[in-house]
Amino acid sequence: DxxxxxxxxxxxxxxxxxxxxxxxxxxxxxxxxxxxxxxxxxxxxxxxxxxxxxxxxxxxxxxxxxxxxxxxxxxxxxxxxxxxxxxxxxxxxxxxxxxxxxxxxxxxxxxxxxxxxxxxxxxxxxxxxxxxxxxxxxxxxxxxxxxxNGIAYPSLKDVKMDDEDARLFYDQIIENMRRMYVRASLVHADLSEYNILIDIENEEAVIIDVGQAVTLNHPNAREFLTRDIENIKRFFKKYGIDEGTKEIAERIKQK
Ligand code: ADP
Ligand code: MN
The missing domain is CATH 3.30.200.20 (Phosphorylase Kinase; domain 1)
Incomplete structure:
Protein backbone atom coordinates (compact mmCIF):
# COMPACT_ATOMS: atom_id res chain seq x y z
CA ASP A 1 0.00 0.00 0.00
CA ASN A 149 31.34 -3.05 20.17
CA GLY A 150 28.15 -4.68 19.03
CA ILE A 151 28.64 -7.85 21.03
CA ALA A 152 26.13 -8.40 23.82
CA TYR A 153 27.26 -9.74 27.16
CA PRO A 154 26.62 -13.47 27.42
CA SER A 155 23.71 -14.84 29.38
CA LEU A 156 24.52 -16.37 32.76
CA LYS A 157 23.55 -19.75 31.33
CA ASP A 158 26.39 -19.56 28.77
CA VAL A 159 29.15 -18.39 31.09
CA LYS A 160 31.81 -20.89 32.13
CA MET A 161 32.67 -20.38 35.76
CA ASP A 162 34.18 -22.14 38.72
CA ASP A 163 32.49 -22.47 42.11
CA GLU A 164 34.16 -19.30 43.36
CA ASP A 165 32.89 -17.17 40.45
CA ALA A 166 29.47 -18.75 40.87
CA ARG A 167 29.38 -17.74 44.53
CA LEU A 168 30.26 -14.16 43.60
CA PHE A 169 27.50 -13.90 40.99
CA TYR A 170 25.02 -15.71 43.24
CA ASP A 171 25.54 -13.17 46.02
CA GLN A 172 25.31 -10.29 43.55
CA ILE A 173 22.05 -11.63 42.17
CA ILE A 174 20.50 -12.07 45.62
CA GLU A 175 21.66 -8.55 46.51
CA ASN A 176 20.06 -7.26 43.28
CA MET A 177 16.82 -9.04 44.18
CA ARG A 178 17.00 -7.38 47.60
CA ARG A 179 17.51 -3.93 46.12
CA MET A 180 14.71 -4.56 43.66
CA TYR A 181 12.40 -5.59 46.50
CA VAL A 182 13.35 -3.11 49.19
CA ARG A 183 14.33 -0.05 47.15
CA ALA A 184 12.28 -0.39 43.95
CA SER A 185 9.32 -2.31 45.44
CA LEU A 186 9.44 -4.73 42.53
CA VAL A 187 9.63 -8.47 41.98
CA HIS A 188 11.25 -9.44 38.68
CA ALA A 189 8.86 -12.37 38.08
CA ASP A 190 10.88 -13.94 35.25
CA LEU A 191 14.31 -14.17 36.80
CA SER A 192 16.52 -16.99 35.57
CA GLU A 193 19.91 -17.63 33.96
CA TYR A 194 18.33 -16.41 30.69
CA ASN A 195 17.50 -12.93 31.93
CA ILE A 196 20.82 -12.24 33.62
CA LEU A 197 23.78 -11.18 31.49
CA ILE A 198 27.35 -11.28 32.74
CA ASP A 199 29.80 -8.43 32.21
CA ILE A 200 32.84 -10.65 32.58
CA GLU A 201 35.42 -7.85 32.56
CA ASN A 202 33.77 -6.10 35.51
CA GLU A 203 32.56 -9.35 37.10
CA GLU A 204 29.08 -7.93 37.23
CA ALA A 205 25.63 -9.45 36.79
CA VAL A 206 23.21 -7.43 34.65
CA ILE A 207 19.47 -7.80 35.08
CA ILE A 208 17.36 -7.64 31.89
CA ASP A 209 13.84 -8.36 30.60
CA VAL A 210 11.81 -6.56 33.25
CA GLY A 211 8.51 -6.03 31.40
CA GLN A 212 6.72 -8.52 33.61
CA ALA A 213 8.20 -7.23 36.89
CA VAL A 214 5.38 -6.35 39.29
CA THR A 215 5.02 -4.07 42.28
CA LEU A 216 4.88 -5.64 45.74
CA ASN A 217 1.14 -4.94 46.00
CA HIS A 218 0.42 -7.15 42.99
CA PRO A 219 -1.69 -10.06 44.33
CA ASN A 220 0.83 -12.64 43.04
CA ALA A 221 4.02 -10.81 44.04
CA ARG A 222 4.87 -13.31 46.78
CA GLU A 223 4.36 -16.31 44.48
CA PHE A 224 6.49 -14.69 41.75
CA LEU A 225 9.27 -14.00 44.24
CA THR A 226 9.30 -17.64 45.35
CA ARG A 227 9.47 -18.76 41.73
CA ASP A 228 12.40 -16.39 41.04
CA ILE A 229 14.22 -17.73 44.10
CA GLU A 230 13.62 -21.35 43.01
CA ASN A 231 15.01 -20.60 39.53
CA ILE A 232 18.16 -19.06 40.96
CA LYS A 233 18.56 -21.93 43.45
CA ARG A 234 18.17 -24.53 40.69
CA PHE A 235 20.79 -22.86 38.51
CA PHE A 236 23.40 -22.49 41.25
CA LYS A 237 22.92 -25.94 42.75
CA LYS A 238 25.50 -27.43 40.37
CA TYR A 239 28.07 -25.04 41.84
CA GLY A 240 27.53 -26.39 45.33
CA ILE A 241 25.31 -23.54 46.49
CA ASP A 242 22.28 -24.70 48.43
CA GLU A 243 20.68 -22.03 50.59
CA GLY A 244 17.13 -22.54 51.84
CA THR A 245 14.29 -20.75 50.05
CA LYS A 246 13.12 -19.21 53.33
CA GLU A 247 16.59 -17.92 54.20
CA ILE A 248 16.96 -16.37 50.75
CA ALA A 249 13.54 -14.72 51.00
CA GLU A 250 14.53 -13.27 54.36
CA ARG A 251 17.74 -11.88 52.90
CA ILE A 252 15.80 -10.30 50.05
CA LYS A 253 13.33 -8.61 52.39
CA GLN A 254 16.07 -7.29 54.69
CA LYS A 255 15.93 -3.50 54.70
P1 ADP B 1 12.54 -11.82 25.68
O1 ADP B 1 11.27 -11.37 26.30
O2 ADP B 1 12.40 -12.13 24.25
O3 ADP B 1 13.22 -12.91 26.47
P2 ADP B 1 14.77 -10.11 26.51
O4 ADP B 1 14.59 -8.73 27.03
O5 ADP B 1 15.16 -11.16 27.49
O6 ADP B 1 13.45 -10.50 25.71
O7 ADP B 1 15.84 -10.04 25.35
C1 ADP B 1 16.18 -11.19 24.61
C2 ADP B 1 17.69 -11.28 24.46
O8 ADP B 1 18.18 -10.11 23.81
C3 ADP B 1 18.43 -11.33 25.78
O9 ADP B 1 18.59 -12.65 26.23
C4 ADP B 1 19.75 -10.71 25.43
O10 ADP B 1 20.61 -11.66 24.85
C5 ADP B 1 19.39 -9.68 24.40
N1 ADP B 1 19.18 -8.35 25.01
C6 ADP B 1 18.04 -7.85 25.51
N2 ADP B 1 18.21 -6.60 25.98
C7 ADP B 1 19.51 -6.31 25.76
C8 ADP B 1 20.32 -5.15 26.03
N3 ADP B 1 19.82 -4.07 26.61
N4 ADP B 1 21.62 -5.22 25.66
C9 ADP B 1 22.13 -6.31 25.08
N5 ADP B 1 21.42 -7.40 24.80
C10 ADP B 1 20.13 -7.42 25.14
MN1 MN C 1 14.29 -12.90 28.23
Missing part, protein backbone atom coordinates in the same frame (compact mmCIF):
# COMPACT_ATOMS: atom_id res chain seq x y z
CA UNK A 2 0.91 3.67 -0.06
CA UNK A 3 2.50 3.83 3.39
CA UNK A 4 4.60 0.79 2.69
CA UNK A 5 5.70 2.32 -0.61
CA UNK A 6 6.85 5.50 1.17
CA UNK A 7 8.85 3.44 3.62
CA UNK A 8 10.33 1.41 0.80
CA UNK A 9 11.29 4.64 -1.01
CA UNK A 10 13.07 5.91 2.08
CA UNK A 11 14.85 2.61 2.39
CA UNK A 12 15.93 2.82 -1.24
CA UNK A 13 17.41 6.23 -0.51
CA UNK A 14 19.42 4.64 2.25
CA UNK A 15 18.11 6.86 5.03
CA UNK A 16 18.63 4.17 7.63
CA UNK A 17 19.31 0.46 7.62
CA UNK A 18 22.29 1.22 5.43
CA UNK A 19 24.36 -1.54 6.86
CA UNK A 20 21.66 -4.14 6.51
CA UNK A 21 19.38 -3.09 3.70
CA UNK A 22 17.76 -6.49 3.70
CA UNK A 23 16.30 -5.61 7.09
CA UNK A 24 12.91 -4.48 5.88
CA UNK A 25 12.59 -7.31 3.40
CA UNK A 26 13.19 -9.82 6.13
CA UNK A 27 11.09 -8.05 8.70
CA UNK A 28 8.22 -6.57 6.72
CA UNK A 29 6.08 -9.59 7.47
CA UNK A 30 6.92 -9.43 11.15
CA UNK A 31 6.29 -5.74 11.75
CA UNK A 32 3.19 -3.81 10.82
CA UNK A 33 3.37 -0.48 9.02
CA UNK A 34 2.86 1.68 12.17
CA UNK A 35 5.81 -0.11 13.79
CA UNK A 36 8.03 0.54 10.77
CA UNK A 37 6.93 4.19 10.72
CA UNK A 38 7.75 4.49 14.40
CA UNK A 39 11.23 3.10 13.72
CA UNK A 40 11.66 5.82 11.12
CA UNK A 41 10.57 8.47 13.59
CA UNK A 42 13.28 7.25 15.98
CA UNK A 43 15.66 7.49 13.04
CA UNK A 44 14.58 11.07 12.34
CA UNK A 45 15.27 11.99 15.96
CA UNK A 46 18.75 10.50 15.68
CA UNK A 47 18.12 7.90 18.38
CA UNK A 48 18.70 5.28 15.72
CA UNK A 49 21.11 6.22 12.97
CA UNK A 50 22.00 2.72 11.99
CA UNK A 51 20.00 -0.37 12.73
CA UNK A 52 22.26 -3.36 12.96
CA UNK A 53 21.53 -7.02 13.23
CA UNK A 54 19.02 -8.98 15.20
CA UNK A 55 20.14 -9.92 18.71
CA UNK A 56 17.18 -12.08 19.60
CA UNK A 57 13.79 -13.25 18.39
CA UNK A 58 11.68 -14.11 21.41
CA UNK A 59 8.12 -15.20 22.00
CA UNK A 60 6.78 -11.64 22.12
CA UNK A 61 9.57 -9.34 21.02
CA UNK A 62 12.54 -8.95 18.69
CA UNK A 63 15.68 -7.23 19.94
CA UNK A 64 17.98 -5.39 17.54
CA UNK A 65 21.32 -3.71 17.89
CA UNK A 66 21.53 -0.08 16.81
CA UNK A 67 23.71 2.97 17.14
CA UNK A 68 22.61 6.58 17.39
CA UNK A 69 23.07 9.77 19.36
CA UNK A 70 22.88 7.81 22.65
CA UNK A 71 25.60 5.42 21.50
CA UNK A 72 25.02 1.71 21.26
CA UNK A 73 21.42 0.80 22.02
CA UNK A 74 19.21 -2.25 22.08
CA UNK A 75 15.85 -1.79 20.34
CA UNK A 76 13.18 -4.11 21.69
CA UNK A 77 10.16 -4.33 19.43
CA UNK A 78 7.05 -6.07 20.70
CA UNK A 79 5.22 -7.68 17.82
CA UNK A 80 1.64 -6.53 17.57
CA UNK A 81 0.74 -9.82 15.94
CA UNK A 82 2.43 -11.77 18.68
CA UNK A 83 0.52 -14.96 19.32
CA UNK A 84 1.46 -15.23 22.98
CA UNK A 85 0.39 -11.80 24.19
CA UNK A 86 -2.40 -13.35 26.32
CA UNK A 87 0.36 -14.60 28.61
CA UNK A 88 0.99 -10.94 29.50
CA UNK A 89 -2.42 -10.48 31.12
CA UNK A 90 -1.72 -11.64 34.68
CA UNK A 91 1.41 -9.49 34.90
CA UNK A 92 -0.18 -6.29 33.72
CA UNK A 93 -3.91 -6.26 34.45
CA UNK A 94 -3.37 -7.02 38.13
CA UNK A 95 -0.49 -4.58 38.54
CA UNK A 96 -2.08 -1.64 40.37
CA UNK A 97 -0.22 0.74 38.06
CA UNK A 98 -1.99 -0.68 35.02
CA UNK A 99 -5.44 -1.84 36.10
CA UNK A 100 -7.21 0.85 34.05
CA UNK A 101 -5.90 0.06 30.61
CA UNK A 102 -8.08 -1.27 27.82
CA UNK A 103 -7.84 -4.98 27.21
CA UNK A 104 -7.21 -4.96 23.48
CA UNK A 105 -4.10 -6.66 22.17
CA UNK A 106 -2.56 -3.35 21.12
CA UNK A 107 -3.28 -1.55 24.37
CA UNK A 108 -1.86 -4.37 26.45
CA UNK A 109 1.32 -4.43 24.37
CA UNK A 110 1.71 -0.63 24.54
CA UNK A 111 1.18 -0.67 28.30
CA UNK A 112 3.66 -3.53 28.59
CA UNK A 113 6.31 -1.51 26.73
CA UNK A 114 5.69 1.46 29.01
CA UNK A 115 5.85 -0.83 32.05
CA UNK A 116 9.23 -2.22 30.98
CA UNK A 117 10.54 1.34 30.52
CA UNK A 118 9.28 2.42 33.96
CA UNK A 119 10.61 -0.73 35.61
CA UNK A 120 14.04 -0.15 34.06
CA UNK A 121 14.05 3.38 35.49
CA UNK A 122 13.13 2.18 38.98
CA UNK A 123 15.62 -0.66 38.86
CA UNK A 124 18.45 1.64 37.79
CA UNK A 125 17.53 4.10 40.55
CA UNK A 126 17.74 1.24 43.04
CA UNK A 127 21.42 0.80 42.21
CA UNK A 128 21.03 -2.36 40.17
CA UNK A 129 23.07 -2.84 37.01
CA UNK A 130 20.47 -3.02 34.23
CA UNK A 131 20.04 -1.33 30.84
CA UNK A 132 19.32 2.37 31.20
CA UNK A 133 16.11 3.15 29.37
CA UNK A 134 16.50 5.69 26.54
CA UNK A 135 12.94 6.12 25.28
CA UNK A 136 9.79 4.24 24.37
CA UNK A 137 6.76 4.75 22.21
CA UNK A 138 3.89 2.38 21.47
CA UNK A 139 5.52 -1.07 21.12
CA UNK A 140 9.19 -0.05 20.85
CA UNK A 141 11.59 0.32 23.76
CA UNK A 142 15.07 1.74 23.23
CA UNK A 143 17.60 1.05 25.96
CA UNK A 144 21.29 1.00 26.68
CA UNK A 145 23.05 -1.84 24.87
CA UNK A 146 24.61 -4.16 27.44
CA UNK A 147 27.75 -5.23 25.70
CA UNK A 148 30.65 -3.82 23.81
Missing amino acids: KQMKQIEDKRAKGRIFKKDSSFLKAEENVFDVPTLKLLYSFANKGIISELGGSISTGKEANVFYATGNEGEVAVKIYRINSSTFKAMDPYILKDPRFTHIRHSRKDIIFAWTQKEYQNLLRINKAGIRAPRPVTFDRNILVMEFMGE
Whole structure:
Protein backbone atom coordinates (compact mmCIF):
# COMPACT_ATOMS: atom_id res chain seq x y z
CA ASP A 1 0.00 0.00 0.00
CA LYS A 2 0.91 3.67 -0.06
CA GLN A 3 2.50 3.83 3.39
CA MET A 4 4.60 0.79 2.69
CA LYS A 5 5.70 2.32 -0.61
CA GLN A 6 6.85 5.50 1.17
CA ILE A 7 8.85 3.44 3.62
CA GLU A 8 10.33 1.41 0.80
CA ASP A 9 11.29 4.64 -1.01
CA LYS A 10 13.07 5.91 2.08
CA ARG A 11 14.85 2.61 2.39
CA ALA A 12 15.93 2.82 -1.24
CA LYS A 13 17.41 6.23 -0.51
CA GLY A 14 19.42 4.64 2.25
CA ARG A 15 18.11 6.86 5.03
CA ILE A 16 18.63 4.17 7.63
CA PHE A 17 19.31 0.46 7.62
CA LYS A 18 22.29 1.22 5.43
CA LYS A 19 24.36 -1.54 6.86
CA ASP A 20 21.66 -4.14 6.51
CA SER A 21 19.38 -3.09 3.70
CA SER A 22 17.76 -6.49 3.70
CA PHE A 23 16.30 -5.61 7.09
CA LEU A 24 12.91 -4.48 5.88
CA LYS A 25 12.59 -7.31 3.40
CA ALA A 26 13.19 -9.82 6.13
CA GLU A 27 11.09 -8.05 8.70
CA GLU A 28 8.22 -6.57 6.72
CA ASN A 29 6.08 -9.59 7.47
CA VAL A 30 6.92 -9.43 11.15
CA PHE A 31 6.29 -5.74 11.75
CA ASP A 32 3.19 -3.81 10.82
CA VAL A 33 3.37 -0.48 9.02
CA PRO A 34 2.86 1.68 12.17
CA THR A 35 5.81 -0.11 13.79
CA LEU A 36 8.03 0.54 10.77
CA LYS A 37 6.93 4.19 10.72
CA LEU A 38 7.75 4.49 14.40
CA LEU A 39 11.23 3.10 13.72
CA TYR A 40 11.66 5.82 11.12
CA SER A 41 10.57 8.47 13.59
CA PHE A 42 13.28 7.25 15.98
CA ALA A 43 15.66 7.49 13.04
CA ASN A 44 14.58 11.07 12.34
CA LYS A 45 15.27 11.99 15.96
CA GLY A 46 18.75 10.50 15.68
CA ILE A 47 18.12 7.90 18.38
CA ILE A 48 18.70 5.28 15.72
CA SER A 49 21.11 6.22 12.97
CA GLU A 50 22.00 2.72 11.99
CA LEU A 51 20.00 -0.37 12.73
CA GLY A 52 22.26 -3.36 12.96
CA GLY A 53 21.53 -7.02 13.23
CA SER A 54 19.02 -8.98 15.20
CA ILE A 55 20.14 -9.92 18.71
CA SER A 56 17.18 -12.08 19.60
CA THR A 57 13.79 -13.25 18.39
CA GLY A 58 11.68 -14.11 21.41
CA LYS A 59 8.12 -15.20 22.00
CA GLU A 60 6.78 -11.64 22.12
CA ALA A 61 9.57 -9.34 21.02
CA ASN A 62 12.54 -8.95 18.69
CA VAL A 63 15.68 -7.23 19.94
CA PHE A 64 17.98 -5.39 17.54
CA TYR A 65 21.32 -3.71 17.89
CA ALA A 66 21.53 -0.08 16.81
CA THR A 67 23.71 2.97 17.14
CA GLY A 68 22.61 6.58 17.39
CA ASN A 69 23.07 9.77 19.36
CA GLU A 70 22.88 7.81 22.65
CA GLY A 71 25.60 5.42 21.50
CA GLU A 72 25.02 1.71 21.26
CA VAL A 73 21.42 0.80 22.02
CA ALA A 74 19.21 -2.25 22.08
CA VAL A 75 15.85 -1.79 20.34
CA LYS A 76 13.18 -4.11 21.69
CA ILE A 77 10.16 -4.33 19.43
CA TYR A 78 7.05 -6.07 20.70
CA ARG A 79 5.22 -7.68 17.82
CA ILE A 80 1.64 -6.53 17.57
CA ASN A 81 0.74 -9.82 15.94
CA SER A 82 2.43 -11.77 18.68
CA SER A 83 0.52 -14.96 19.32
CA THR A 84 1.46 -15.23 22.98
CA PHE A 85 0.39 -11.80 24.19
CA LYS A 86 -2.40 -13.35 26.32
CA ALA A 87 0.36 -14.60 28.61
CA MET A 88 0.99 -10.94 29.50
CA ASP A 89 -2.42 -10.48 31.12
CA PRO A 90 -1.72 -11.64 34.68
CA TYR A 91 1.41 -9.49 34.90
CA ILE A 92 -0.18 -6.29 33.72
CA LEU A 93 -3.91 -6.26 34.45
CA LYS A 94 -3.37 -7.02 38.13
CA ASP A 95 -0.49 -4.58 38.54
CA PRO A 96 -2.08 -1.64 40.37
CA ARG A 97 -0.22 0.74 38.06
CA PHE A 98 -1.99 -0.68 35.02
CA THR A 99 -5.44 -1.84 36.10
CA HIS A 100 -7.21 0.85 34.05
CA ILE A 101 -5.90 0.06 30.61
CA ARG A 102 -8.08 -1.27 27.82
CA HIS A 103 -7.84 -4.98 27.21
CA SER A 104 -7.21 -4.96 23.48
CA ARG A 105 -4.10 -6.66 22.17
CA LYS A 106 -2.56 -3.35 21.12
CA ASP A 107 -3.28 -1.55 24.37
CA ILE A 108 -1.86 -4.37 26.45
CA ILE A 109 1.32 -4.43 24.37
CA PHE A 110 1.71 -0.63 24.54
CA ALA A 111 1.18 -0.67 28.30
CA TRP A 112 3.66 -3.53 28.59
CA THR A 113 6.31 -1.51 26.73
CA GLN A 114 5.69 1.46 29.01
CA LYS A 115 5.85 -0.83 32.05
CA GLU A 116 9.23 -2.22 30.98
CA TYR A 117 10.54 1.34 30.52
CA GLN A 118 9.28 2.42 33.96
CA ASN A 119 10.61 -0.73 35.61
CA LEU A 120 14.04 -0.15 34.06
CA LEU A 121 14.05 3.38 35.49
CA ARG A 122 13.13 2.18 38.98
CA ILE A 123 15.62 -0.66 38.86
CA ASN A 124 18.45 1.64 37.79
CA LYS A 125 17.53 4.10 40.55
CA ALA A 126 17.74 1.24 43.04
CA GLY A 127 21.42 0.80 42.21
CA ILE A 128 21.03 -2.36 40.17
CA ARG A 129 23.07 -2.84 37.01
CA ALA A 130 20.47 -3.02 34.23
CA PRO A 131 20.04 -1.33 30.84
CA ARG A 132 19.32 2.37 31.20
CA PRO A 133 16.11 3.15 29.37
CA VAL A 134 16.50 5.69 26.54
CA THR A 135 12.94 6.12 25.28
CA PHE A 136 9.79 4.24 24.37
CA ASP A 137 6.76 4.75 22.21
CA ARG A 138 3.89 2.38 21.47
CA ASN A 139 5.52 -1.07 21.12
CA ILE A 140 9.19 -0.05 20.85
CA LEU A 141 11.59 0.32 23.76
CA VAL A 142 15.07 1.74 23.23
CA MET A 143 17.60 1.05 25.96
CA GLU A 144 21.29 1.00 26.68
CA PHE A 145 23.05 -1.84 24.87
CA MET A 146 24.61 -4.16 27.44
CA GLY A 147 27.75 -5.23 25.70
CA GLU A 148 30.65 -3.82 23.81
CA ASN A 149 31.34 -3.05 20.17
CA GLY A 150 28.15 -4.68 19.03
CA ILE A 151 28.64 -7.85 21.03
CA ALA A 152 26.13 -8.40 23.82
CA TYR A 153 27.26 -9.74 27.16
CA PRO A 154 26.62 -13.47 27.42
CA SER A 155 23.71 -14.84 29.38
CA LEU A 156 24.52 -16.37 32.76
CA LYS A 157 23.55 -19.75 31.33
CA ASP A 158 26.39 -19.56 28.77
CA VAL A 159 29.15 -18.39 31.09
CA LYS A 160 31.81 -20.89 32.13
CA MET A 161 32.67 -20.38 35.76
CA ASP A 162 34.18 -22.14 38.72
CA ASP A 163 32.49 -22.47 42.11
CA GLU A 164 34.16 -19.30 43.36
CA ASP A 165 32.89 -17.17 40.45
CA ALA A 166 29.47 -18.75 40.87
CA ARG A 167 29.38 -17.74 44.53
CA LEU A 168 30.26 -14.16 43.60
CA PHE A 169 27.50 -13.90 40.99
CA TYR A 170 25.02 -15.71 43.24
CA ASP A 171 25.54 -13.17 46.02
CA GLN A 172 25.31 -10.29 43.55
CA ILE A 173 22.05 -11.63 42.17
CA ILE A 174 20.50 -12.07 45.62
CA GLU A 175 21.66 -8.55 46.51
CA ASN A 176 20.06 -7.26 43.28
CA MET A 177 16.82 -9.04 44.18
CA ARG A 178 17.00 -7.38 47.60
CA ARG A 179 17.51 -3.93 46.12
CA MET A 180 14.71 -4.56 43.66
CA TYR A 181 12.40 -5.59 46.50
CA VAL A 182 13.35 -3.11 49.19
CA ARG A 183 14.33 -0.05 47.15
CA ALA A 184 12.28 -0.39 43.95
CA SER A 185 9.32 -2.31 45.44
CA LEU A 186 9.44 -4.73 42.53
CA VAL A 187 9.63 -8.47 41.98
CA HIS A 188 11.25 -9.44 38.68
CA ALA A 189 8.86 -12.37 38.08
CA ASP A 190 10.88 -13.94 35.25
CA LEU A 191 14.31 -14.17 36.80
CA SER A 192 16.52 -16.99 35.57
CA GLU A 193 19.91 -17.63 33.96
CA TYR A 194 18.33 -16.41 30.69
CA ASN A 195 17.50 -12.93 31.93
CA ILE A 196 20.82 -12.24 33.62
CA LEU A 197 23.78 -11.18 31.49
CA ILE A 198 27.35 -11.28 32.74
CA ASP A 199 29.80 -8.43 32.21
CA ILE A 200 32.84 -10.65 32.58
CA GLU A 201 35.42 -7.85 32.56
CA ASN A 202 33.77 -6.10 35.51
CA GLU A 203 32.56 -9.35 37.10
CA GLU A 204 29.08 -7.93 37.23
CA ALA A 205 25.63 -9.45 36.79
CA VAL A 206 23.21 -7.43 34.65
CA ILE A 207 19.47 -7.80 35.08
CA ILE A 208 17.36 -7.64 31.89
CA ASP A 209 13.84 -8.36 30.60
CA VAL A 210 11.81 -6.56 33.25
CA GLY A 211 8.51 -6.03 31.40
CA GLN A 212 6.72 -8.52 33.61
CA ALA A 213 8.20 -7.23 36.89
CA VAL A 214 5.38 -6.35 39.29
CA THR A 215 5.02 -4.07 42.28
CA LEU A 216 4.88 -5.64 45.74
CA ASN A 217 1.14 -4.94 46.00
CA HIS A 218 0.42 -7.15 42.99
CA PRO A 219 -1.69 -10.06 44.33
CA ASN A 220 0.83 -12.64 43.04
CA ALA A 221 4.02 -10.81 44.04
CA ARG A 222 4.87 -13.31 46.78
CA GLU A 223 4.36 -16.31 44.48
CA PHE A 224 6.49 -14.69 41.75
CA LEU A 225 9.27 -14.00 44.24
CA THR A 226 9.30 -17.64 45.35
CA ARG A 227 9.47 -18.76 41.73
CA ASP A 228 12.40 -16.39 41.04
CA ILE A 229 14.22 -17.73 44.10
CA GLU A 230 13.62 -21.35 43.01
CA ASN A 231 15.01 -20.60 39.53
CA ILE A 232 18.16 -19.06 40.96
CA LYS A 233 18.56 -21.93 43.45
CA ARG A 234 18.17 -24.53 40.69
CA PHE A 235 20.79 -22.86 38.51
CA PHE A 236 23.40 -22.49 41.25
CA LYS A 237 22.92 -25.94 42.75
CA LYS A 238 25.50 -27.43 40.37
CA TYR A 239 28.07 -25.04 41.84
CA GLY A 240 27.53 -26.39 45.33
CA ILE A 241 25.31 -23.54 46.49
CA ASP A 242 22.28 -24.70 48.43
CA GLU A 243 20.68 -22.03 50.59
CA GLY A 244 17.13 -22.54 51.84
CA THR A 245 14.29 -20.75 50.05
CA LYS A 246 13.12 -19.21 53.33
CA GLU A 247 16.59 -17.92 54.20
CA ILE A 248 16.96 -16.37 50.75
CA ALA A 249 13.54 -14.72 51.00
CA GLU A 250 14.53 -13.27 54.36
CA ARG A 251 17.74 -11.88 52.90
CA ILE A 252 15.80 -10.30 50.05
CA LYS A 253 13.33 -8.61 52.39
CA GLN A 254 16.07 -7.29 54.69
CA LYS A 255 15.93 -3.50 54.70
P1 ADP B 1 12.54 -11.82 25.68
O1 ADP B 1 11.27 -11.37 26.30
O2 ADP B 1 12.40 -12.13 24.25
O3 ADP B 1 13.22 -12.91 26.47
P2 ADP B 1 14.77 -10.11 26.51
O4 ADP B 1 14.59 -8.73 27.03
O5 ADP B 1 15.16 -11.16 27.49
O6 ADP B 1 13.45 -10.50 25.71
O7 ADP B 1 15.84 -10.04 25.35
C1 ADP B 1 16.18 -11.19 24.61
C2 ADP B 1 17.69 -11.28 24.46
O8 ADP B 1 18.18 -10.11 23.81
C3 ADP B 1 18.43 -11.33 25.78
O9 ADP B 1 18.59 -12.65 26.23
C4 ADP B 1 19.75 -10.71 25.43
O10 ADP B 1 20.61 -11.66 24.85
C5 ADP B 1 19.39 -9.68 24.40
N1 ADP B 1 19.18 -8.35 25.01
C6 ADP B 1 18.04 -7.85 25.51
N2 ADP B 1 18.21 -6.60 25.98
C7 ADP B 1 19.51 -6.31 25.76
C8 ADP B 1 20.32 -5.15 26.03
N3 ADP B 1 19.82 -4.07 26.61
N4 ADP B 1 21.62 -5.22 25.66
C9 ADP B 1 22.13 -6.31 25.08
N5 ADP B 1 21.42 -7.40 24.80
C10 ADP B 1 20.13 -7.42 25.14
MN1 MN C 1 14.29 -12.90 28.23
